[in-house]
Amino acid sequence: MSTTGLYAYAITRGLDSAAVAEQSGIGGRPVRLVEREGLAVVVSEVDLEEFGEDGLRRNLEDLAWLEMVALAHDDVARFSAARAPTAPLRLATVFLGEDSVRAQLAEWHEQAELALDRIQGRTEWSVKAYSDPSARPAPAASGGDATSGAAAGEGAGKAYLMQRRAATQRREHTAEEDARIAEALHAELAGLATMSQRLGPQDPRLSGYTGVMILNGTYLLDDAQVELFTRTAIELGERHVHIRLEVGGPWPPYSFSSLDAS
Amino acid sequence: MAAVLLLVAGRVMNETGTRSTTPAPDEVWLAGSLGSERSHDTRYGGLVSRPTEASTSAPLQRMALVDLLDRLLGAGVVISGDLVISLSGVELVQIRLHALIASVRAEMIVYE
Numbered sequence: 307m308s309t310t311g312l313y314a315y316a317i318t319r320g321l322d323s324a325a326v327a328e329q330s331g332i333g334g335r336p337v338r339l340v341e342r343e344g345l346a347v348v349v350s351e352v353d354l355e356e357f358g359e360d361g362l363r364r365n366l367e368d369l370a371w372l373e374m375v376a377l378a379h380d381d382v383a384r385f386s387a388a389r390a391p392t393a394p395l396r397l398a399t400v401f402l403g404e405d406s407v408r409a410q411l412a413e414w415h416e417q418a419e420l421a422l423d424r425i426q427g428r429t430e431w432s433v434k435a436y437s438d439p440s441a442r443p444a445p446a447a448s449g450g451d452a453t454s455g456a457a458a459g460e461g462a463g464k465a466y467l468m469q470r471r472a473a474t475q476r477r478e479h480t481a482e483e484d485a486r487i488a489e490a491l492h493a494e495l496a497g498l499a500t501m502s503q504r505l506g507p508q509d510p511r512l513s514g515y516t517g518v519m520i521l522n523g524t525y526l527l528d529d530a531q532v533e534l535f536t537r538t539a540i541e542l543g544e545r546h547v548h549i550r551l552e553v554g555g556p557w558p559p560y561s562f563s564s565l566d567a568s
Numbered sequence: 569m570a571a572v573l574l575l576v577a578g579r580v581m582n583e584t585g586t587r588s589t590t591p592a593p594d595e596v597w598l599a600g601s602l603g604s605e606r607s608h609d610t611r612y613g614g615l616v617s618r619p620t621e622a623s624t625s626a627p628l629q630r631m632a633l634v635d636l637l638d639r640l641l642g643a644g645v646v647i648s649g650d651l652v653i654s655l656s657g658v659e660l661v662q663i664r665l666h667a668l669i670a671s672v673r674a675e676m677i678v679y680e
Contacts, residue, residue, distance in 0.1 A: 372637070373633055376633060376636050376637060376640055377633070377636070379636075379640060380630065380631065380636055384628040384630075387628055388627070388628055394639075394640075396640060396641070397637075397640035397641055429628065432631075432635060505638055508634055508635075508638065509634075522638075524639075532626070554629070554631060554632075554635065555629060556626055556627075556628055556629060557628060557629060557631050557635075558628060560636075560639035560640070561639055
């Protein structure tokens with residue numbers, strides 16, 4: 307026997323319930339709204355064999371399944387966000403039925419209204435900065451001094467050690483400098499955004515980038531802020547030879563929809 | 569194994585003239601993929617366009633899976649302890665994901 311639950315994609319306000327019929331959700335199932343006091347949760351039916359607690363535990367380890375669900379979630383979030391203020395929910399938020407959705411919506415109501423006010427008419431943009439150490443201009447004389455000093459009379463072993471130490475110091479210096487650059491980039495971009503956040507650097511195995519991700523910033527922008535923000539990001543990307551900037555967006559406001567965010 | 573991770577890079581096209589209030593939408597393209605039974609190119613590749621019936625703003629773009637998971641599993645999205653089924657083990661999931669990723673690493677091919 308298999309029972310169905312409701313997968314909740316997002317909280318929204320003012321989305322036309324007839325319009326959502328155009329959009330399908332996970333597994334191609336039709337999307338609908340569960341409404342209460344002017345707010346709505348965008349849902350579609352899912353099989354609880356697959357999305358129940360045991361099913362989730364099993365399936366979340368399956369990257370292909372995770373990808374399927376995440377992309378469907380994003381499809382619905384983008385559909386909704388293109389039409390009405392939309393606060394996307396976390397992946398795999400599943401309810402047993404409409405009553406429990408409404409009960410939750412009642413509890414969320416006040417904070418959800420605030421979250422929707424915060425993101426209304428705004429989109430999320432990402433700026434990532436990568437440092438490529440090999441593209442960095444050659445360091446000043448410090449490394450050379452250490453090596454030549456040792457080579458003068460202390461033997462190859464010591465010279466090697468000093469060279470190693472100098473290389474380590476250079477790397478540390480580089481990392482510190484990159485951290486300062488990232489901080490400055492983020493500060494400048496955040497100043498042009500409504501809200502901002504720094505996410506942790508991504509695993510290069512996941513995103514396939516080369517170099518070191520020194521900034522994974524995300525920014526909430528008004529439509530009117532977009533042009534200056536993106537132009538500034540491009541200019542900032544040209545400021546340092548060894549730093550590459552990557553701009554993404556506009557996206558639904560995933561990072562700024564938290565109900566408890568101030 | 570169907571585990572697939574794609575690099576989709578976003579780049580702002582610095583076009584001039586065509587739009588007055590908004591910049592050109594980001595160009596999103598497929599930069600790398602792994603072999604899989606399913607083709608992901610249609611999901612990720614090329615410019616993604618969506619009619620802008622809602623507003624004057626640029627259409628919302630698809631994002632790379634890694635960026636999406638960053639947000640859907642990470643902080644900044646809603647979760648409540650009151651849900652009938654709550655995903656309480658988010659940290660656990662991330663750890664498992666990392667383990668899974670490590671296991672498929674050898675199969676990863678990156679196309680430039």
